[in-house]
Amino acid sequence: MSSKTDESPPRRRDSDATRARILKAAKGEFARLGYGGARIDTIAERARANKRMIYHYFGGKEALFTAVLEEAYLDIRQAEQKLELGDLEPEAAMDCLVEFTWRYYLRNPEFLTLVNSENLHRARHVKKSTAIRKSFPPFVEMVQSIIDRGVEEGVFRKGVDAVQLNITIAAIGYYYLTNRYTGSVIYERDFMDKAALDERLAFNLETVRRMLAA
Amino acid sequence: MSSKTDESPPRRRDSDATRARILKAAKGEFARLGYGGARIDTIAERARANKRMIYHYFGGKEALFTAVLEEAYLDIRQAEQKLELGDLEPEAAMDCLVEFTWRYYLRNPEFLTLVNSENLHRARHVKKSTAIRKSFPPFVEMVQSIIDRGVEEGVFRKGVDAVQLNITIAAIGYYYLTNRYTGSVIYERDFMDKAALDERLAFNLETVRRMLAA
Amino acid sequence: MSSKTDESPPRRRDSDATRARILKAAKGEFARLGYGGARIDTIAERARANKRMIYHYFGGKEALFTAVLEEAYLDIRQAEQKLELGDLEPEAAMDCLVEFTWRYYLRNPEFLTLVNSENLHRARHVKKSTAIRKSFPPFVEMVQSIIDRGVEEGVFRKGVDAVQLNITIAAIGYYYLTNRYTGSVIYERDFMDKAALDERLAFNLETVRRMLAA
Amino acid sequence: MSSKTDESPPRRRDSDATRARILKAAKGEFARLGYGGARIDTIAERARANKRMIYHYFGGKEALFTAVLEEAYLDIRQAEQKLELGDLEPEAAMDCLVEFTWRYYLRNPEFLTLVNSENLHRARHVKKSTAIRKSFPPFVEMVQSIIDRGVEEGVFRKGVDAVQLNITIAAIGYYYLTNRYTGSVIYERDFMDKAALDERLAFNLETVRRMLAA
DNA sequence: TATGAATGAGTGTTCATTCAT
DNA sequence: AATGAATGAACACTCATTCAT
Numbered sequence: 080m081s082s083k084t085d086e087s088p089p090r091r092r093d094s095d096a097t098r099a100r101i102l103k104a105a106k107g108e109f110a111r112l113g114y115g116g117a118r119i120d121t122i123a124e125r126a127r128a129n130k131r132m133i134y135h136y137f138g139g140k141e142a143l144f145t146a147v148l149e150e151a152y153l154d155i156r157q158a159e160q161k162l163e164l165g166d167l168e169p170e171a172a173m174d175c176l177v178e179f180t181w182r183y184y185l186r187n188p189e190f191l192t193l194v195n196s197e198n199l200h201r202a203r204h205v206k207k208s209t210a211i212r213k214s215f216p217p218f219v220e221m222v223q224s225i226i227d228r229g230v231e232e233g234v235f236r237k238g239v240d241a242v243q244l245n246i247t248i249a250a251i252g253y254y255y256l257t258n259r260y261t262g263s264v265i266y267e268r269d270f271m272d273k274a275a276l277d278e279r280l281a282f283n284l285e286t287v288r289r290m291l292a293a
Numbered sequence: 294m295s296s297k298t299d300e301s302p303p304r305r306r307d308s309d310a311t312r313a314r315i316l317k318a319a320k321g322e323f324a325r326l327g328y329g330g331a332r333i334d335t336i337a338e339r340a341r342a343n344k345r346m347i348y349h350y351f352g353g354k355e356a357l358f359t360a361v362l363e364e365a366y367l368d369i370r371q372a373e374q375k376l377e378l379g380d381l382e383p384e385a386a387m388d389c390l391v392e393f394t395w396r397y398y399l400r401n402p403e404f405l406t407l408v409n410s411e412n413l414h415r416a417r418h419v420k421k422s423t424a425i426r427k428s429f430p431p432f433v434e435m436v437q438s439i440i441d442r443g444v445e446e447g448v449f450r451k452g453v454d455a456v457q458l459n460i461t462i463a464a465i466g467y468y469y470l471t472n473r474y475t476g477s478v479i480y481e482r483d484f485m486d487k488a489a490l491d492e493r494l495a496f497n498l499e500t501v502r503r504m505l506a507a
Numbered sequence: 508m509s510s511k512t513d514e515s516p517p518r519r520r521d522s523d524a525t526r527a528r529i530l531k532a533a534k535g536e537f538a539r540l541g542y543g544g545a546r547i548d549t550i551a552e553r554a555r556a557n558k559r560m561i562y563h564y565f566g567g568k569e570a571l572f573t574a575v576l577e578e579a580y581l582d583i584r585q586a587e588q589k590l591e592l593g594d595l596e597p598e599a600a601m602d603c604l605v606e607f608t609w610r611y612y613l614r615n616p617e618f619l620t621l622v623n624s625e626n627l628h629r630a631r632h633v634k635k636s637t638a639i640r641k642s643f644p645p646f647v648e649m650v651q652s653i654i655d656r657g658v659e660e661g662v663f664r665k666g667v668d669a670v671q672l673n674i675t676i677a678a679i680g681y682y683y684l685t686n687r688y689t690g691s692v693i694y695e696r697d698f699m700d701k702a703a704l705d706e707r708l709a710f711n712l713e714t715v716r717r718m719l720a721a
Numbered sequence: 722m723s724s725k726t727d728e729s730p731p732r733r734r735d736s737d738a739t740r741a742r743i744l745k746a747a748k749g750e751f752a753r754l755g756y757g758g759a760r761i762d763t764i765a766e767r768a769r770a771n772k773r774m775i776y777h778y779f780g781g782k783e784a785l786f787t788a789v790l791e792e793a794y795l796d797i798r799q800a801e802q803k804l805e806l807g808d809l810e811p812e813a814a815m816d817c818l819v820e821f822t823w824r825y826y827l828r829n830p831e832f833l834t835l836v837n838s839e840n841l842h843r844a845r846h847v848k849k850s851t852a853i854r855k856s857f858p859p860f861v862e863m864v865q866s867i868i869d870r871g872v873e874e875g876v877f878r879k880g881v882d883a884v885q886l887n888i889t890i891a892a893i894g895y896y897y898l899t900n901r902y903t904g905s906v907i908y909e910r911d912f913m914d915k916a917a918l919d920e921r922l923a924f925n926l927e928t929v930r931r932m933l934a935a
Numbered sequence: 936t937a938t939g940a941a942t943g944a945g946t947g948t949t950c951a952t953t954c955a956t
Numbered sequence: 957a958a959t960g961a962a963t964g965a966a967c968a969c970t971c972a973t974t975c976a977t
Contacts, residue, residue, distance in 0.1 A: 094961060113413055116329040119947060129963050131949080140947065194475060195409050199327055202474035215479045242480055243496040250468030251461055258467075260416035261408060265429045266456055282457040289503040308936070333972060343938050345974090354972065521976095522940060541841050543758040547968060557942050559970080568968065622903060623837050627755050630902035643907045670908055671924040675893055681900075682892030688844035689836060693857045694884055710885040717931040736957065761951060771959050773953090782951065 098136050100126040105133075106147045110189030113196040114144050145204040148197060149211055151190050155183060156214040164221060169229030170288075176222070177287050181252040181280050191257045219245060226291070235291045244290065251283045312350050314340040319347075320361045324403030327410040328358050359418040362411055363425055365404050369397060370428040378435060383443030384502070390436070391501050395466040395494050405471045433459060440505070449505045458504065465497045526564050528554040533561075534575045538617030541624040542572050573632040576625060577639055579618050583611060584642040592649060597657030598716075604650070605715050609680040609708050619685045647673060654719070663719045672718070679711045740778050742768040747775075748789045752831030755838040756786050787846040790839060791853055793832050797825060798856040806863060811871030812930075818864070819929050823894040823922050833899045861887060868933070877933045886932070893925045 104125035108117040119140055123130040137143040162179055164172040184191055197205055205211050222241045229235030255262070259270035269275060318339035322331040333354055337344040351357040376393055378386040398405055411419055419425050436455045443449030469476070473484035483489060532553035536545040547568055551558040565571040590607055592600040612619060625633055633639050650669045657663030683690070687698035697703060746767035750759040761782055765772040779785040804821055806814040826833055839847055847853050864883045871877030897904070901912035911917060 097961080113327060113329060115327060116413075118945090120945090129961095130947090131963065132961080134948070135961080192413065194472060195413070198472050198474045199330075199406065199409070200474075202478050205475050205478050212478060212481075216481075219480070240492075240496070242482075243493065246469055246476070246493075247465055247496070247500060250464045253472075254464030254468050255460055258408060258412050260412045260414075261419050262460070264416050264419050264426060266433070267426075267430075268456075278454075279457065279460075282454065282461070286461060286500065286504050289506070290500050292503075311936090332970090334970095343936095344972095345938060346936085348973070349936080525940080541755060541757065543755060544841075546966090548966090557940090558968090559942065560940080562969065563940080620841065622900060623841070626900050626902045627758075627834065627837070628902075630906050633903050633906050640906060640909075644909075647908070668920075668924065670910075671921065674897055674904070674921075675924070675928060678892045678896030679889055682896050683888055686836060686840050686895075688840045688842075689847050690888070692844050692847050692854060694861070695854075695858075696884070706882070707885065707888075710882065710889070714889060714928065714932050717934070718928050720931070739957085760949090762949095771957095772951090773959060774957085776952070777957080 094136075097126070097128050097132055101128050101133055101136060101143070102146060102150065104128075105143050106151065106189055106193070109144055109147055109196065110192040113192070114140075114200060115196075141204070145208060148193055148204050149208050151187075151193050152205075152208075152211045153214060155187070155190060156218060158183060159218060159221075164225060169225050169232060170234055172225045173229070173287060173291060174284055176225075177248055177252075177284050178280065180248055181283060184252050184256050185276070188256065191253060195257060229291065234293055236293045239291055244287070247290070248283075248287060251286060252279075255279055311340070311342050311346055315342050315347055315350060315357075316360060316364065318342075319357050320365065320403055320407070323358055323361055323410065324406040327406070328354075328414060355418070359422060362407055362418050363422050365401075365407050366419075366422075366425045367428060369401070369404060370432060372397060373432060373435075378439060383439050383446060384448055386439045387443070387501060387505060388498055390439075391462055391466075391498050392494065394462055395497060398466050398470050399490070402470065405467060409471060443505065448507055450507045453505055458501070461504070462497075462501060465500060466493075469493055522564075525554070525556050525560055529556050529561055529564060529571075530574060530578065532556075533571050534579065534617055534621070537572055537575055537624065538620040541620070542568075542628060543624075569632070573636060576621055576632055577636050579615075579621050580633075580636075580639045581642060583615070583618060584646060586611060587646060587649075592653060597653050597660060598662055600653045601657070601715060601719060602712055604653075605676055605680075605712050606708065608676055609711060612680050612684050613704070616684065619681060623685060657719065662721055664721045667719055672715070675718070676711075676715060679714060680707075683707055739768070739770050739774055743770050743775055743778060743785075744788060744792065746770075747785050748793065748831055748835070751786055751789055751838065752834040755834070756782075756842060783846070787850060790835055790846050791850050793829075793835050794847075794850075794853045795856060797829070797832060798860060800825060801860060801863075806867060811867050811874060812876055814867045815871070815929060815933060816926055818867075819890055819894075819926050820922065822890055823925060826894050826898050827918070830898065833895060837899060871933065876935055878935045881933055886929070889932070890925075890929060893928060894921075897921055 101122065104122045105117070107125065108122050111117070117140075119130060119133060122143075123133055126133075133139075133143060137146055159176075159179065162175060164175060167175060197203075219241055222245055226235055226239055226241055226244070230237050255270065263270045315336065318336045319331070321339065322336050325331070331354075333344060333347060336357075337347055340346075347353075347357060351360055373390075373393065376389060378389060381389060411417075433455055436459055440449055440453055440455055440458070444451050469484065477484045529550065532550045533545070535553065536550045539545070545568075547558060547561060550571075551561055554561075561567075561571060565574055587604075587607065590603060592603060595603060625631075647669055650673055654663055654667055654669055654672070658665050683698065691698045743764065746764045747759070749767065750764050753759070759782075761772060761775060764785075765775055768774075775781075775785060779788055801818075801821065804817060806817060809817060839845075861883055864887055868877055868881055868883055868886070872879050897912065905912045
């Protein structure tokens with residue numbers, strides 16, 4: 080997994096690998112069962128690590144969850160930056176963002192459950208992480224600049240708030256996916272069916288386009 | 294809620310009251326801490342009931358949660374029916390639905406957390422409840438009929454799927470409110486501030502109107 | 508086992524008995540291994556009680572230790588009161604007190620270890636117990652009154668402080684017994700040998716008599 | 722403490738220093754928390770040494786405690802020898818011993834807690850140390866010779882046992898100091914107050930003088 | 936209808952110790 | 957001589973549930 084080079088001492092390697100295995104296993108368990116439902120024993124087992132190592136590397140369950148959350152938030156932010164939406168026309172950029180958000184949630188369903196769990200705990204851990212807090216404003220600014228460019232070019236209407244739009248873009252993907260279990264029962268259709276997913280993405284693109292259209 | 298008539302013995306009264314107190318306490322605890330985090334002891338304590346009564350009336354934690362969920366779903370469905378949207382013009386009816394959904398979530402935040410918890414458990418309990426499943430189709434039909442009337446009257450465009458619209462109406466309110474804790478930290482604003490709530494409702498109304506506009 | 512009477516409800520009986528068994532087992536374990544060394548599991552096992560009951564009746568290890576300490580202090584105070592030293596001549600009363608203290612320590616060696624453990628923890632638990640604090644002043648006053656009577660009668664010298672004397676009476680018995688293990692090794696004699704114990708008591712009586720002698 | 726001479730290699734220096742730092746840190750921790758309560762990790766940390774070094778130099782927790790105890794016992798014995806009581810008149814020598822014992826306990830409170838802890842463990846470690854066992858008889862003999870001289874000179878009465886006297890001299894200081902925490906609470910006075918300490922020493926001197934007085 | 940007592944399996948966490956270098 | 961990684965057994969404490977009345 081790691082691109083070890085010749086000069087690095089082998090011990091550190093092992094320790095880094097163990098740390099990474101724990102983090103990955105923890106992410107899976109916290110996502111699957113929530114913060115409270117996840118078991119330290121199970122995480123250790125899945126990481127093929129000794130339970131004691133979790134305390135050695137992370138300090139405890141709380142701190143482990145914070146580390147998992149931090150990694151998750153930073154990962155999505157990083158992926159967003161790679162989109163380089165600034166290089167695209169406003170309409171294309173916005174479509175791209177909606178589609179990216181949807182596909183990211185689809186491919187990283189743990190992110191959704193982690194955020195849900197964190198909100199059940201009233202953002203206790205996120206509050207402590209300056210890394211997470213700092214990562215957001217640049218993102219909002221970027222969305223704002225797309226809107227601004229669109230308004231200038233006459234393709235977007237004026238007065239659409241970047242934060243509200245952001246929330247909506249997240250919401251229409253997020254809600255569909257986190258609530259897919261109750262949704263599938265209640266609406267009597269398979270929310271994860273290929274056609275259903277495509278349909279939802281199309282609907283969401285349309286929703287955002289119409290909201291911005293001049 | 295119980296079909297109690299005048300001649301029923303007074304004990305019945307108490308037993309119903311105990312049941313109701315347990316259900317209410319359970320709803321609060323399950324909403325506050327999730328299914329796994331809620332404690333039978335705490336629920337009994339809050340209900341000023343003996344722990345054994347929970348087993349007597351409901352059978353166990355699992356069944357108690359199902360009862361809570363059932364009540365919650367039926368309550369929102371009932372409230373929706375009271376709106377009598379069929380009597381309103383299509384545009385007004387749709388605005389009314391969006392606003393109702395928003396206000397219902399706002400006044401019944403437990404509903405959101407219960408649904409989140411149920412989805413964490415992959416709709417295990419909802420699947421078992423025919424009452425919940427049966428309550429939904431009429432609601433979707435009603436929304437469909439509003440859309441149909443709007444299309445006929447030329448105020449709504451054709452081809453908008455009732456289920457997708459429903460999901461979006463729920464999503465744009467639900468997401469904002471369940472994720473208000475991380476949201477407040479990340480976007481550096483108080484999501485529950487009066488002005489912020491009003492702004493969000495306005496944004497959501499606009500979103501749905503534009504999605505439907507002919 | 509319990510002398511249950513007709514009118515007492517049988518359940519309370521059992522619960523009282525369990526509580527008492529736990530307290531007794533706890534006393535033994537705390538005395539044998541100190542606060543930190545004692546194990547909740549072992550206490551439960553010895554009390555033939557479920558571990559959960561300890562938390563039910565006492566709240567936790569800390570509170571259990573406090574309960575044990577309280578009982579131990581109150582028991583020795585009660586035993587002292589039964590001596591009715593006020594009815595004896597000053598010299599006999601003082602002899603009686605020295606001998607009682609010695610024999611009490613000898614028959615209740617747990618008391619010594621409990622007090623040692625409590626001092627290792629800087630009287631954390633005793634500080635919280637008003638029952639223990641309140642039980643002491645009357646005892647000191649009683650000793651003071653014996654001294655006063657002795658001085659009046661001309662058999663004791665003036666100026667002997669009751670608190671200092673009390674401490675000494677305790678010290679010369681307590682030290683011999685708590686440190687009997689290292690003592691036996693270092694002085695190469697069996698501290699618990701019948702003759703050795705008698706010799707020590709005689710020495711202690713002599714010490715106090717000479718200290719008070721007019 | 723180590724028999725290091727000038728020609729010893731400098732590494733030796735560091736290794737001795739590490740050993741000494743560990744021993745000092747261990748003494749502090751064992752005294753503060755007892756044998757069972759002390760943590761190897763904490764000791765290593767306080768000694769600014771690697772945990773592994775403790776096993777390297779001492780073999781384990783048990784052996785480390787034995788080493789600490791050994792040093793403590795030998796230190797007090799050494800200090801006693803420096804008094805050179807043989808050069809003093811019997812009465813002065815005995816006063817000197819009482820005062821020394823008191824002041825040593827006062828300045829080395831760890832000694833008291835270590836001995837308490839060792840007795841909780843039934844002298845398990847002391848039994849193994851021949852160094853400790855051997856150090857005692859000469860001390861007892863010395864006290865005996867003071868008594869003998871006093872008897873000869875007519876200032877001490879006959880028949881006072883050296884061992885019993887030794888125990889009493891230790892007891893009246895030791896008990897006051899180890900039980901100063903519960904004592905302060907129970908007798909409602911600060912046992913470590915300067916005046917209180919002076920008063921106690923005076924009382925103890927008087928106790929021993931009267932016990933020996935012809 | 937109602938209740939306090941009781942339980943066994945499991946929680947996160949900590950420990951002294953050993954391994955590999 | 958010195959170290960960071962790793963371990964298994966144990967720790968205080970908690971849980972949903974059942975028993976006996």
